[in-house]
Amino acid sequence: MVYKTQKKTLSFQDTIFNLQKYWSKKGCVILQPYDLEVGAGTFHPATTLRSLGPKPWKTAYVQPSRRPTDGRYGDNPNRLQHYYQFQVLIKPSPKEIKKMYLNSLSSIGINYEEHDIRFVEDDWESPTLGAAGLGWEVWCDGMEVTQFTYFQQMAGVECKPVSVEITYGLERLSMFIQNKKSVFDLIWNDEGITYKDVFHKSEKEFSAYNFEYANTDNLFKIFEMLEEETKLLVEKKISLPAYDQCLKCSHVFNILDARGVISVAQRAEYIARIRELTKSIGKVWIESQS
Amino acid sequence: MSELFVELFSEEIPAKLQINARNELKKNIKNFFIENQIKFNENFNVYSTPNRLVLHINKIASEIKLNSEEIRGPNVNAPDKALEGFIRSNNTTLEKIFKKSTEKGEFYFFKKESRKIKVSDLLEKNLSEILTKITWNKSMKWANYDLYWGRPLKSILAIFNKKPLNFVFNHINSSNKTFTDKSLEEGLKIFNDFDSYIKFFKQKGILIDQDLRKKIIRLMK
Numbered sequence: 001m002v003y004k005t006q007k008k009t010l011s012f013q014d015t016i017f018n019l020q021k022y023w024s025k026k027g028c029v030i031l032q033p034y035d036l037e038v039g040a041g042t043f044h045p046a047t048t049l050r051s052l053g054p055k056p057w058k059t060a061y062v063q064p065s066r067r068p069t070d071g072r073y074g075d076n077p078n079r080l081q082h083y084y085q086f087q088v089l090i091k092p093s094p095k096e097i098k099k100m101y102l103n104s105l106s107s108i109g110i111n112y113e114e115h116d117i118r119f120v121e122d123d124w125e126s127p128t129l130g131a132a133g134l135g136w137e138v139w140c141d142g143m144e145v146t147q148f149t150y151f152q153q154m155a156g157v158e159c160k161p162v163s164v165e166i167t168y169g170l171e172r173l174s175m176f177i178q179n180k181k182s183v184f185d186l187i188w189n190d191e192g193i194t195y196k197d198v199f200h201k202s203e204k205e206f207s208a209y210n211f212e213y214a215n216t217d218n219l220f221k222i223f224e225m226l227e228e229e230t231k232l233l234v235e236k237k238i239s240l241p242a243y244d245q246c247l248k249c250s251h252v253f254n255i256l257d258a259r260g261v262i263s264v265a266q267r268a269e270y271i272a273r274i275r276e277l278t279k280s281i282g283k284v285w286i287e288s289q290s
Numbered sequence: 291m292s293e294l295f296v297e298l299f300s301e302e303i304p305a306k307l308q309i310n311a312r313n314e315l316k317k318n319i320k321n322f323f324i325e326n327q328i329k330f331n332e333n334f335n336v337y338s339t340p341n342r343l344v345l346h347i348n349k350i351a352s353e354i355k356l357n358s359e360e361i362r363g364p365n366v367n368a369p370d371k372a373l374e375g376f377i378r379s380n381n382t383t384l385e386k387i388f389k390k391s392t393e394k395g396e397f398y399f400f401k402k403e404s405r406k407i408k409v410s411d412l413l414e415k416n417l418s419e420i421l422t423k424i425t426w427n428k429s430m431k432w433a434n435y436d437l438y439w440g441r442p443l444k445s446i447l448a449i450f451n452k453k454p455l456n457f458v459f460n461h462i463n464s465s466n467k468t469f470t471d472k473s474l475e476e477g478l479k480i481f482n483d484f485d486s487y488i489k490f491f492k493q494k495g496i497l498i499d500q501d502l503r504k505k506i507i508r509l510m511k
């Protein structure tokens with residue numbers, strides 16, 4: 001079934017509602033954002049851990065994604081250190097997933113027949129998650145609006161069955177739908193509240209924190225403490241709390257990276273340390289699944 | 291003379307991988323025809339769009355004649371079990387076995403009569419293996435399946451001399467149908483030859499021949 005193009009321009013929040021409703025009807029468990037700082041929707045345990053092991057799983061959720069190095073003090077119309085992803089994960093990947101995805105675009109007013117939708121090669125890798133996948137970035141009239149990935153590996157383990165992950169960049173998608181040149185001009189709701197009203201101050205302040213004020217000596221110590229805690233919890237075989245500590249490690253590392261205190265060699269070393277943590281957690285998780 | 295026409299329909303395969311897949315398919319099918327001494331037009335083509343990998347060969351012999359040949363079996367001093375196995379594997383009887391001396395000693399022999407084999411039968415038996423031999427520069431798995439392919443493979447259309455070739459490739463059964471709509475994968479249509487296939491897609495604005503597409507794009511510049 002093809003949804004008719006909607007006349008009314010969708011607000012940012014209605015775009016989220018529609019996607020939630022659409023994927024809910026497809027049988028997905030609609031979750032709320034994970035309550036820790038993460039770099040992408042993929043880091044939510046509902047994706048990372050649930051994509052491992054044999055049990056089927058369908059979920060969709062919004063995930064605030066923090067990328068400290070991408071902050072621009074709210075001055076850049078396209079760059080944010082905090083933005084939203086809408087994430088869908090389905091295991092095993094359904095045969096009709098492309099059709100489901102195209103119809104999801106119709107649900108937010110983008111009729112695939114009226115636009116130039118392209119599936120452009122984009123293979124994905126996450127060195128900290130020990131993860132890799134094959135897929136595409138989806139272009140709508142030349143603009144990337146979605147990442148579409150078939151997971152092949154997660155936490156260093158081959159995925160069987162294979163999950164499909166669909167990640168919509170909500171701000172970009174909304175900018176396309178609302179025809180805005182700056183993310184800050186996005187209409188958030190029907191009362192005329194804009195993205196600027198909601199997030200401009202936070203972009204400015206967090207950019208200052210990430211680039212200027214974060215106490216790097218403390219953060220290095222915190223990293224060590226969190227790493228130790230993760231290892232202890234892995235020994236106790238409780239994967240979810242262990243994974244939380246690992247996510248915190250990852251975010252601390254990202255801030256240190258933004259502060260410019262990590263050399264190239266150190267960077268590789270820290271990434272490898274986080275990957276080792278993820279792998280050990282993945283192992284505990286899989287053992288608990290069989 | 292017959293025509294072989296195969297279409298492998300998948301989700302969007304990246305441009306470089308298409309080249310890789312075309313070359314591999316061409317090489318493997320060519321080797322198969324040569325190994326089996328099947329006469330065919332060597333100037334054949336493999337085409338691709340992101341969703342369709344298409345093989346088209348015409349002027350193929352419809353059958354091959356295998357000359358009679360003497361097949362050497364076990365040495366006459368070998369245990370009886372060896373002779374029994376030889377008889378069984380050649381689907382024959384003891385009366386048709388004879389002894390013959392060679393430089394290496396005396397052996398049992400069986401004379402296989404000359405016979406004709408239909409190329410369509412050979413293709414049905416071997417196409418799955420020919421496709422398995424495709425080496426991808428990068429490949430993936432999806433859902434619960436064990437097959438590795440450039441991107442998820444959805445259907446296989448295989449026609450020889452206007453009739454469907456029936457074979458199983460991993461979890462997919464070949465047929466004479468393909469999806470006419472790459473987006474929703476909804477409309478299925480039967481094709482019995484390559485000509486009607488390219489004409490149908492041309493009408494829909496889809497050119498199967500990548501070289502032709504390239505030419506047209508260059509002319510538009």
